[in-house]
Amino acid sequence: MTDRIARRNILNNVMLTLTGLCALLTASILILILGFLVWNGWRSLNWNFFTKLPLSAGESGGGMANAIVGSGILILISIVIGVPVGFLGGVYLAEFGGKTVPMLVRYTADLLNGVPSIVIGIFAWTVIVVRSHHFSAWAGGIALSLMMIPIGLRSTEQFLRAVPNSLREGSLALGASKTRTIMTVIVPAAKQGILTGMILGVARIAGETAPLLFTSFNNQFWSNKLGEPTASLPFMIYYFAVSPYEDWHRQAWAAGLVLLVLVLLANIAARWVLARGVSVQRG
Amino acid sequence: MGTAVIAAPPQSRARKLVKLWRDGDQVAHLVTFLFAASVFLVTVVLVYELWIHSGPSRAKFGFSFLWKTTWDPVALQFGALPFIYGTVLTSFLALLISVPLGVGAAIFLAELAGPRTSNSCTFLVELLAAVPSVIYGLLAIFTLVPLLRQYGEPFLKRTLGFLPLFQGPAYGVGYLTAALILSIMTFPFIISISRESLLAVPREQREAALALGATKWESTWQVVVPYARLGIIGSVFLALARALGETMAVTMVIGNDTAIHTSLLAPGYTIAAIIANEFTEATGDVYLSSLIELGLVLFGLTMVLNASAQLLILATTRRGSKQE
Structure with a gap:
């Protein structure tokens, strides 16, 4: 009997220690690789990286100014398309929808959210690149917006639904129309949450590479028009990392660090906005 | 809307429009409906476009596309099996590593660690889920690949080399490397969702078990x-769907070989990787549409997985909240 209890206690201790080791191992792997990225990226980062164009293979120096601007343009296009669709669609789901349509939209949004990014790339290619015969910033931005819409839509819906019904009733009882209620009462009450969702959406697409491979493609120079192939940071990281040149590898590390910092900052900002919103509502 | 407009005193057309807009619930309803419907429409068009553009390949190969093993752009013979094999193999291996570790870590975070450790660890883990895949690829190329080539793979060959799984030269790139990077990328999903499911288990369940004398x-x-x-x-399931559709990190370390190998050390290919590598270079209808059909296969795979994952997660969270 005591033997059995001792065995159970040993098993208990062993297994609990193992789970702790699992946590430690996963956390340390992740911290290690990130530390390595920061270390390598920091060594490779210099002022030229932000101000110069990439040089041709073999030459050392040069930077990724065009890719930084290009990424900005692509993200801007996807925000311009993705935020309104996500937001207004979410308002419909939470405030206007009946039964069937919201269910269908919700289901397809979840579906779209799970579509592999490379397939989104193919889709944007068939719809835009094939028809316009050009790789373009448009195609890339639209591909990215497709990845952003489901996140914006579902988070808008979720946070609007979380607004207490008494607020809606109060506003309607004062004689405000439904639209006015939504615009001046419900959306402001949920704005932190909605903003968080949108920032997370942007953070997700900012680092996406696969949808850009055959939509916005790449450009060694400045792109003057949205109808031209456009360089972007993620594409450059991929392109430079698989190249055989030492100097390009260095640039890839620097670009990786810049991209990572941007994405992580966006994520932390999103959490911060949400946390602040919650405390305001509670207070 | 109707009554508001009728009840209003006679107004100029422009003012009527302004009024209509201001408290025009119907207008708002319609506008938001259109935006919501566009999401549905886009998804339908996506499937339609994939279907139409994979037409030449479907017409030429039929279902044999799925199990043929040749990939020969010169002779225009295309089969998907090497890529399906590579995709499924790397994802399966990745989960073999990340599920025990991830669930173990989730148990630790949910059951043992104090709330502060647990929350800060989860915060870290969730940030890691946001790291772009191309960055994982970058890290894999310059850290994992050389390490595996120099130490990992020679070690595996020395100790387990009698198995057909661990034979052949150590390139550093291949199924094993892709699986390792995928396992690292899927940790965060498994940890954060499993932890939430564990936290949703009612306290009474634990107390009852402990009261009965369980350790x-x-x-x-x-x-x-x-x-x-x-x-x-x-x-x-969610992690699996993620792993199957993962493109950049895998493309950078899979080794790009269109043959099927039993050895995990051998270079291979996945569906997403071959699309990423060959799509812009593909010439001719059949070649291109074969790649798009691969995209369709991938889409189908992840769709089924995602749907099942969502159903399962929904089932647990519902049950958990009911009994709270």
């Missing part, structure tokens, strides 16, 4: 984990 581990493993199992399985 902490027994209560966790025999009561709490089974209670949360659907959510945990859901997280695994």
Whole structure:
């Protein structure tokens, strides 16, 4: 009997220690690789990286100014398309929808959210690149917006639904129309949450590479028009990392660090906005 | 809208429009409906476009596309099996590593660690889920690949080399490397969703098990984990869907070989990787549409997995909240 209890206690201790080791191992792997990225990226980062164009293979120096601007343009296009669709669609789901349509939209949004990014790339290619015969910033931005819409839509819906019904009733009882209620009462009450969702959406697409491979493609120079192939940071990281040149590898590390910092900052900002919103509502 | 407009005193057309807009619930309804419907429409068009553009390949190869093993752009013979094999193999291996570690870590974070450790660890893990895949690829190329080539793969060959799984030259790139990077990329999903499912298990379940004399581990493993199992399985499905569709990191380390190899050390290919590598260079209808059909196959695979994952997660969270 005591033997059995001792065995159970040993098993208990062993297994609990193992789970702790699992946590430690996963956390340390992740911290290690990130530390390595920061270390390598920091060594490779210099002022030229932000101000110069990439040089041709073999030459050392040069930077990724065009890719930084290009990424900005692509993200801007996807925000311009993705935020309104996500937001207004979410308002419909939470405030206007009946039964069937919201269910269908919700289901397809979840579906779209799970579509592999490379397939989104193919889709944007068939719809835009094939028809316009050009790789373009448009195609890339639209591909990215497709990845952003489901996140914006579902988070808008979720946070609007979380607004207490008494607020809606109060506003309607004062004689405000439904639209006015939504615009001046419900959306402001949920704005932190909605903003968080949108920032997370942007953070997700900012680092996406696969949808850009055959939509916005790449450009060694400045792109003057949205109808031209456009360089972007993620594409450059991929392109430079698989190249055989030492100097390009260095640039890839620097670009990786810049991209990572941007994405992580966006994520932390999103959490911060949400946390602040919650405390305001509670207070 | 109707009554508001009728009841209003006679107005100029422009003012009527302004009024209509201001408290025009119907207009708002319509506008928001159109935006919501566009999401549905885009998804339908996406499937339609994939279907139409894979037409030449479907017409030429039929279902044999799925199990043919040749990939010959010169002779225009295309089969998907090497890529399906590579995709499924790398994802499966990745989960083999990340599920035990991830669930173990989730148990630790949900059951043992104090709330502060647990929350800060989860915060870290969730940030890691946001790291772009191309960055994982970059890290894999310059750290994992050389390490595996120099130490990892020679070691595996020395110790387990009698198995057909660990034979052939150590390139550093290949199925094993892709699986390792995928396992690192899927940790965060498994940990954060499993942890949430575990936390949703009612306290009484633990207390009842402990009161009956179970050790902490027994209560966790025999009561709490089974209670949360659907959510945990859901997280695994989600991670699997993620791994199957993962493109950049895998493309950078898979080795790009269109043949099927038994050895895990050999270079291979996945569906997403071959699309990424060959799409812009593909010439001719059949070649291009074969690549698009591969995209369709990938889409189908991840769709089924995602749907099942969502159902499972929904089932657990519902049940958990009901009994709270």
